[in-house]
Amino acid sequence: MPATRFSCHMPIIRVALNIPVNTLFDYVASNVNMQDIGLRVRVPFGKKSMTGVIMAIDMNSHMAADKLKAVEYIFRDIPPLPAALLDIFHFCSRYYHHPLGRIVLNGLPGRLRDNKPIKPAVQTTHTLFRLTDIGYAVDIHSIPTRNTVARRLLTQLRESGTINNQDAKQISPRTSKLLKEFIMCGWVETIPAPAETVQPTPTPIPTDEQNNAINTITAEIREFNVWLLQGITGSGKTEVYLRLIAHVLSQEKQTLVLIPEISLTPQLETIFQARFPNTPLVSLHSGLNDTQRAIAWLQAQNGQAKIILGTRLAVFTPLPDMGLIIVDEEQDNSFKQQDRLRYSARDIAIFRARQGNIPIILGSATPSLESYYNAAIGRYRSLRLSSRAVKNAALPIVHCVDIRTNKIKDGLSEPMILALRNTLAQKHQSLIFINRRGYAPVLFCNSCAWIAICQRCTSRLVVHLSERKLYCHHCGYQTPLPQACLQCGNQNIVPFGHGTQRVEAALTAHFPDARILRIDRDSIRRKGTWHAALKAIHAQQVDILIGTQLLAKGHDFPNLSLVGILNPDSALYSTDFRASERLFAQLMQVAGRAGRAAVPGKVLIQTAFPNHPLYHALRQHDYDVLAKMLLSERKQAALPPFVYQALLRAEAHNIHTALAFLTSAAGMVEVSQNIEIFDPVPAPMVRLKGLEHAHLLVQSPSRKKLQAFLAEWYRKLNSISTRSVRWVLDVDPSGF
Numbered sequence: 031m032p033a034t035r036f037s038c039h040m041p042i043i044r045v046a047l048n049i050p051v052n053t054l055f056d057y058v059a060s061n062v063n064m065q066d067i068g069l070r071v072r073v074p075f076g077k078k079s080m081t082g083v084i085m086a087i088d089m090n091s092h093m094a095a096d097k098l099k100a101v102e103y104i105f106r107d108i109p110p111l112p113a114a115l116l117d118i119f120h121f122c123s124r125y126y127h128h129p130l131g132r133i134v135l136n137g138l139p140g141r142l143r144d145n146k147p148i149k150p151a152v153q154t155t156h157t158l159f160r161l162t163d164i165g166y167a168v169d170i171h172s173i174p175t176r177n178t179v180a181r182r183l184l185t186q187l188r189e190s191g192t193i194n195n196q197d198a199k200q201i202s203p204r205t206s207k208l209l210k211e212f213i214m215c216g217w218v219e220t221i222p223a224p225a226e227t228v229q230p231t232p233t234p235i236p237t238d239e240q241n242n243a244i245n246t247i248t249a250e251i252r253e254f255n256v257w258l259l260q261g262i263t264g265s266g267k268t269e270v271y272l273r274l275i276a277h278v279l280s281q282e283k284q285t286l287v288l289i290p291e292i293s294l295t296p297q298l299e300t301i302f303q304a305r306f307p308n309t310p311l312v313s314l315h316s317g318l319n320d321t322q323r324a325i326a327w328l329q330a331q332n333g334q335a336k337i338i339l340g341t342r343l344a345v346f347t348p349l350p351d352m353g354l355i356i357v358d359e360e361q362d363n364s365f366k367q368q369d370r371l372r373y374s375a376r377d378i379a380i381f382r383a384r385q386g387n388i389p390i391i392l393g394s395a396t397p398s399l400e401s402y403y404n405a406a407i408g409r410y411r412s413l414r415l416s417s418r419a420v421k422n423a424a425l426p427i428v429h430c431v432d433i434r435t436n437k438i439k440d441g442l443s444e445p446m447i448l449a450l451r452n453t454l455a456q457k458h459q460s461l462i463f464i465n466r467r468g469y470a471p472v473l474f475c476n477s478c479a480w481i482a483i484c485q486r487c488t489s490r491l492v493v494h495l496s497e498r499k500l501y502c503h504h505c506g507y508q509t510p511l512p513q514a515c516l517q518c519g520n521q522n523i524v525p526f527g528h529g530t531q532r533v534e535a536a537l538t539a540h541f542p543d544a545r546i547l548r549i550d551r552d553s554i555r556r557k558g559t560w561h562a563a564l565k566a567i568h569a570q571q572v573d574i575l576i577g578t579q580l581l582a583k584g585h586d587f588p589n590l591s592l593v594g595i596l597n598p599d600s601a602l603y604s605t606d607f608r609a610s611e612r613l614f615a616q617l618m619q620v621a622g623r624a625g626r627a628a629v630p631g632k633v634l635i636q637t638a639f640p641n642h643p644l645y646h647a648l649r650q651h652d653y654d655v656l657a658k659m660l661l662s663e664r665k666q667a668a669l670p671p672f673v674y675q676a677l678l679r680a681e682a683h684n685i686h687t688a689l690a691f692l693t694s695a696a697g698m699v700e701v702s703q704n705i706e707i708f709d710p711v712p713a714p715m716v717r718l719k720g721l722e723h724a725h726l727l728v729q730s731p732s733r734k735k736l737q738a739f740l741a742e743w744y745r746k747l748n749s750i751s752t753r754s755v756r757w758v759l760d761v762d763p764s765g766f
């Protein structure tokens with residue numbers, strides 16, 4: 031049905047607003063032209079003002095001219111968002127079937143969403159200032175003579191090359207304001223000061239395999255390709271990244287490096303800064319405050335920052351001179367956002383690389399089966415690193431400790447204690463991996479079998495003994511540890527099972543002289559603790575580390591020779607079809623922390639299923655055997671990567687409301703060929719944060735058909751009123 035279009039004498043701007051409706055909003059604006067697409071604006075919306083982004087400019091509107099409101103303010107404090115970034119937002123809206131305005135506004139740093147222009151806040155500590163080419167070209171005589179401070183500052187910058195904030199303050203206390211103005215004019219840029227702790231490490235000579243990877247990618251550095259770099263733990267994937275970044279830097283281009291965990295940023299930052307001490311690098315992750323994030327983002331947008339290191343949200347950073355994208359640990363589930371816009375940063379990164387016609391490297395020891403399969407069928411290009419990079423460093427020997435025949439006390443078996451004792455005697459470090467924080471996962475009444483559960487979630491409350499509290503790890507609910515059973519009043523209540531805190535207590539009792547350090551989200555909550563912990567580990571001030579997956583990824587502790595893994599079995603027989611793949615990746619990662627340098631490594635796994643094929647593959651360090659086995663199972667069961675999936679997720683106060691909504695949603699569309707719709711079911715975790723959850727699975731062997739189906743379905747879903755239900759489409763869900 032062709033809509034009536036009204037012609038208007040003034041330009042119409044189409045604005046994206048942070049509103050849960052998939053539409054743009056029209057406003058009249060004078061003084062705009064096509065170059066203004068991508069600028070932020072303040073517009074009236076209902077009774078208030080909102081900040082939005084101009085997505086298009088037109089002379090016609092669907093609304094009559096006298097009904098259109100005028101824009102209140104156009105922000106010209108920073109250049110418009112580049113068209114390439116707007117394209118990414120459009121792609122996300124189309125592919126994930128999510129309101130465009132929500133995506134655009136949530137993709138920006140908080141400061142840019144404010145209702146006021148951003149002041150050019152400049153980070154001054156750990157920063158050096160230097161002149162840009164424009165700054166060098168400035169004629170000092172063009173600055174009025176009475177402006178002595180500006181003249182002196184400019185002269186000093188010319189003479190010294192770089193200056194820090196202290197140097198600048200010596201000239202005058204007013205220089206910090208001036209520096210900000212110079213930055214705004216594009217005369218001055220900031221670069222991070224080399225951190226004092228950075229030791230210039232010798233650059234290693236690449237191994238033959240590393241050379242092969244580096245040369246192969248370099249040969250096609252100006253083309254889009256997805257490179258799957260499958261390298262065993264300790265094979266030196268980082269060195270491959272560094273060499274390629276060096277190449278891209280020599281072309282004055284930017285590299286985006288995506289990593290799964292914030293906790294890995296300090297380590298990588300140090301490595302990158304040591305290799306490229308004069309290259310501006312910014313980190314973007316959720317640990318930054320609003321100002322820091324805005325500064326980093328702006329430095330990426332204006333092309334100053336050459337290396338952009340970040341977690342998944344960094345995939346929405348504007349990069350005018352993008353030359354390379356690296357996604358490290360590409361299989362990691364944290365690249366997929368689990369609320370609101372459920373995007374995969376890895377998949378968006380691939381879209382960006384294609385759009386920019388540049389290479390993207392997906393690095394992993396255990397690629398996701400999706401990527402593994404794509405490499406196998408030639409859609410991705412495959413590169414392998416099959417041995418450890420450090421000379422004579424071998425992969426660790428992996429043993430299973432059968433817990434059916436070995437007694438477990440406080441979570442630990444006799445062979446585990448013995449191995450720890452030997453490692454201590456050799457003055458090497460050990461790592462005990464248990465992926466459960468807190469003291470014990472269950473509080474149990476011996477008299478009536480009552481278990482402490484969360485009132486708002488389908489979950490058990492976790493005992494945190496040191497704080498004498500019970501916590502829900504899903505919603506954050508906390509309550510004092512009860513003295514007696516809440517059901518029968520009996521005082522015989524006991525913590526059941528093991529978490530990191532309990533293992534820490536047990537190990538402290540076993541090895542009173544050992545220096546023991548627990549690392550989990552609780553222990554590093556305070557700012558700076560994580561940094562201090564890493565330093566202590568590297569300085570050999572720790573003998574035994576106890577940790578969750580925070581410690582499993584990416585760390586390189588050369589003196590660590592023993593890894594003990596406690597109770598990983600529960601994932602073996604999980605209902606989630608991805609559980610084995612994930613367990614293997616995690617165990618391979620944590621096992622890979624052992625024996626990375628001169629010290630040979632050993633891994634002990636406490637399990638009741640030592641003959642399970644997964645442990646067999648782990649003992650052989652053979653991901654390919656397992657990946658092929660899992661792929662053939664997936665093929666038989668018609669599961670991804672052989673089909674494409676989407677979930678319609680619904681939440682309501684009551685599960686019946688959610689299920690009823692899904693049932694009617696399923697009836698809204700005719701099922702076409704090649705589309706399979708399953709019955710609505712309650713989510714495995716029905717209650718979460720006080721709401722009840724259900725979902726409905728749709729799948730198809732064709733991504734195109736699934737997308738076409740979802741587009742139509744999404745339109746219809748939007749047309750029904752659902753005040754009692756909140757729903758969202760989850761395309762390529764990573765779990766149920």
Ligand SMILES: Nc1ncnc2c1ncn2[C@@H]1O[C@H](COP(=O)(O)OP(=O)(O)OP(=O)(O)O)[C@@H](O)[C@H]1O
Nearest residue numbers: 234235236237263264265266267268269419420584
């Ligand atoms: N060519 C080389 N010669 C000597 N040492 C090297 C070489 N390349 C890398 N290394 C060293 O090997 C160690 C392991 O490298 P790196 O941490 O990059 O491995 P990785 O492949 O990322 O492993 P993981 O997947 O376990 O994180 C590091 O200490 C690194 O400095």
Ligand SMILES: [Zn+2]
Nearest residue numbers: 484487502505
């Ligand atoms: Zn809860």
